[in-house]
Amino acid sequence: MMKSLLRFCGLCVLLVGLPVWGQTTPPKISRIDIKHVGPADVNDDLIRANIRVKPGDPYLPAAVDDDVRSLYATGLFYNVRVTAERGPDDGLVLTYVVQGRPRLTAIKLEGNKKLRDSKIKKKITSKVGEPLDEAKLFTDSLAIQQLYQKSGYPGTTVTNVVNIDETAGRGT
Numbered sequence: 001m002m003k004s005l006l007r008f009c010g011l012c013v014l015l016v017g018l019p020v021w022g023q024t025t026p027p028k029i030s031r032i033d034i035k036h037v038g039p040a041d042v043n044d045d046l047i048r049a050n051i052r053v054k055p056g057d058p059y060l061p062a063a064v065d066d067d068v069r070s071l072y073a074t075g076l077f078y079n080v081r082v083t084a085e086r087g088p089d090d091g092l093v094l095t096y097v098v099q100g101r102p103r104l105t106a107i108k109l110e111g112n113k114k115l116r117d118s119k120i121k122k123k124i125t126s127k128v129g130e131p132l133d134e135a136k137l138f139t140d141s142l143a144i145q146q147l148y149q150k151s152g153y154p155g156t157t158v159t160n161v162v163n164i165d166e167t168a169g170r171g172t
Contacts, residue, residue: 026058030091034098039169041100042076050074051096059084059092067096076100078132078164101131102164102171114153123147132171134162 032055034044051067053060064082071080079099087093104126109117123143126136137160148156164171 026060027086028091029053029055029057029059029094030087030089031055031093033093033095035095037079037097037099038102038166039100041169042098046074046076047071047096047098053094059094064094071096071098076131078102099166100169101133102166102169104128104130104132104172105170106172108172114156115148115151120144120147132162132164134160137162 032048032051032053034047036042050070052070053063053067057063064084068080068082071077077098078101079097081097083095083097084092085095106128107121107124107126109120112120124140125143126133126140141158141160145156145158148154148158162171
């Protein structure tokens, strides 16, 4: 009876301990690199100040996702990606691939036959030389559409088309 009880307790300890032995620890981050697409308008130190993960930390995808959200929240970036590759020391090398917001170099109006360009441009809040903000351009197109509707042209549709030159960091 006693031997059976000991075997049962030993089996319970073995079964409870198995999940712990089967778990693996996440790989450590050995290095963090920053790569710019287009002109490097944002300083690497500013980027590093806005990311939470550091070399030596365990790789946690949720923490990297938080870093991407944090970089977007600065309003300085058009695109942010992170790649992870095995390093020579079996750690991970994270590369933050960032693209700064392109500068708006021109605002072109096409197809407007009923209203003058000068009247339409008064409704546009986007300015040449500022970072290109697609949400602001969308709002501008809605304001132009409302101007047409108030002027007696209810069937008018206005769309914005963004052309971005990634290598030069410019958009029209």
